[in-house]
Amino acid sequence: MSNRSKPDFYTQKAKKEGYMARSVYKLEEIQNKTKLIKPGDTVLDIGASPGSWTQYCLKLIKGKGCVVGADLKPLGNFKAKGTLHFIQGDVFSGEVRGSLSQWGPFDVIVSDAAPSTTGNRLIDTRRSYNLIEQILDFALEWLKPGGNFTVKVFQGGDETEIFDRMRGEFSQVKKLKPKAVRKESFEYYLIGLGRLQQDREQNP
Ligand SMILES: C[S@@+](CC[C@H](N)C(=O)[O-])C[C@H]1O[C@@H](n2cnc3c(N)ncnc32)[C@H](O)[C@@H]1O
Numbered sequence: 001m002s003n004r005s006k007p008d009f010y011t012q013k014a015k016k017e018g019y020m021a022r023s024v025y026k027l028e029e030i031q032n033k034t035k036l037i038k039p040g041d042t043v044l045d046i047g048a049s050p051g052s053w054t055q056y057c058l059k060l061i062k063g064k065g066c067v068v069g070a071d072l073k074p075l076g077n078f079k080a081k082g083t084l085h086f087i088q089g090d091v092f093s094g095e096v097r098g099s100l101s102q103w104g105p106f107d108v109i110v111s112d113a114a115p116s117t118t119g120n121r122l123i124d125t126r127r128s129y130n131l132i133e134q135i136l137d138f139a140l141e142w143l144k145p146g147g148n149f150t151v152k153v154f155q156g157g158d159e160t161e162i163f164d165r166m167r168g169e170f171s172q173v174k175k176l177k178p179k180a181v182r183k184e185s186f187e188y189y190l191i192g193l194g195r196l197q198q199d200r201e202q203n204p
Contacts, residue, residue, distance in 0.1 A: 008182075010022035010180045013025070020050040020051040020076040021051070022052070022180060023052050023112055024055065024056050025179075025180035027052075027110065027112070029178040030178060030189060031056075034148070034193060036150060037057060037060040037061065037107075037148070038060075038061075038107070039061055039062040039065075040061060040062070040065045041061050041107035042065045042068070042104075042105075042108075043060075043065070043067045043106065043107065043108045044069075044100060044104070044108070044110070044142070045057055045068070045069045045070070045110050045111070045112075046070050046091055046109065046110070046111040046135055046138075047070075047091075047111050047113025047114065047152075048071045048075060048086070049072070049074060049075055049076070050075060051069070053110060053112055054069045054086075055078055055080065058080050058084060061082060063081060064082075065082075065083070066082070066083035066085065066103065067082065068084075068085045068100060068106075069087070070086070070087045070088075070089065070096060070100055071088065072090055073088070085103060087099050087100060091113065091134055092131075092134055100142075105142050105143060105144045106144065106147060107148070108147060109138075109139045109143055109147070109148075109150075110149070110150050111132075111139075111150070113135060114128065114152060115127040115130075121186070125154045128152075128153065129154075129159070132151055132152075133162070135151055136149075136151065136165065136166070143195040144195065145196070145198075146195060148191075148194070148195070149166075149170070149192040150191045151189065151190050153188060153190055154186055154187050155186040159190070168196075169195065170193055170194055171196060173191065174191045175189070176189050177189070
């Protein structure tokens with residue numbers, strides 16, 4: 001049984017360091033291991049609320065480039081240095097995708113988005129798969145050649161299809177379960193490094 005009422009190590013660390021959520025340490029580990037984000041990048045954060053990944057991305061871009069966030073819910077209240085744009089809405093909607101594309105193409109797209117859970121693993125993984133597919137479709141359209149991508153997936157769904165699809169689209173694809181993922185959680189992250197250039201002449 002989990003005990004989420006007791007703040008764990010990462011929750012306390014996030015509070016101390018001024019981050020909106022403990023999830024920041026998942027992205028920090030991904031960044032330390034893969035160098036996903038560079039100073040000056042244009043980064044899109046899908047499923048950004050309450051905002052810890054957005055805060056960390058702003059820190060990594062070092063006052064150049066920009067961070068664009070999107071979520072069904074608003075961002076929490078934090079002070080941010082650097083350029084931040086935020087769109088509140090559903091990434092399934094054409095309107096939100098259209099609005100996001102005004103800041104694209106992106107150097108990096110990160111997504112920690114998760115649908116609301118029912119507790120039924122089958123339903124939850126199916127909902128998550130649909131969401132990840134939407135996010136990957138958008139990323140493949142809006143990442144610059146050479147761009148990087150990470151997305152949260154749930155073990156036990158159809159995530160191997162996502163992995164296989166990503167392998168054809170990036171120079172390298174990795175799987176990572178950061179230490180900050182709670183023990184009882186079946187989430188992990190897929191990471192695509194180096195978006196491959198598409199041969200546009202194939203589709204005249
Ligand atoms: C785990 S939280 C993200 C936490 C965030 N990375 C942070 O560090 O603060 C997952 C988010 O995904 C968002 N989300 C789920 N489905 C979405 C959708 N269809 N469109 C936009 N956001 C969505 C939820 O509203 C939720 O805020």
